Amino acid sequence: TTDIKVDLGSANVQVSESEDINIYPNPVSQNMTIDMDLEELRKASVSIFNVQGQLIKTYKNVTSNLDVSHLETGIYFLELRTTKESYTHRFVKISN
Numbered sequence: 001t002t003d004i005k006v007d008l009g010s011a012n013v014q015v016s017e018s019e020d021i022n023i024y025p026n027p028v029s030q031n032m033t034i035d036m037d038l039e040e041l042r043k044a045s046v047s048i049f050n051v052q053g054q055l056i057k058t059y060k061n062v063t064s065n066l067d068v069s070h071l072e073t074g075i076y077f078l079e080l081r082t083t084k085e086s087y088t089h090r091f092v093k094i095s096n
Contacts, residue, residue: 023078027092030069032078038064040082047079069096 022035034041046059046066051074059066068076071093078089 021080021087021089023080023089023091027094028068029094029096030067032066032068032091034062034064034066034080040084044080044082047081049077049079051075051077068093 020036022033024033024035026032034046041062041064044062046062048056048058048068048071050056056071056076066078073093073095075090075092078091080087080089
């Protein structure tokens, strides 16, 4: 796991990378794929935050495909919380 700290003014975000989790594509227009153990993913919650640190949406009962087509174009952070750990992934949403 690699940790990267990002200072976004009032929003401090710590980005974590894990070899066990792969989130793609990035940039994304409609659907993101979360590639990890499916049993662990089903128990996870996923939250999307904007660059100001505001919660945009939380997903429960997550599958490997995550629809982000409703998001406006911009930079976001995806927080994935499993029963064991928490991961944060920065991604760019582009127009559909």
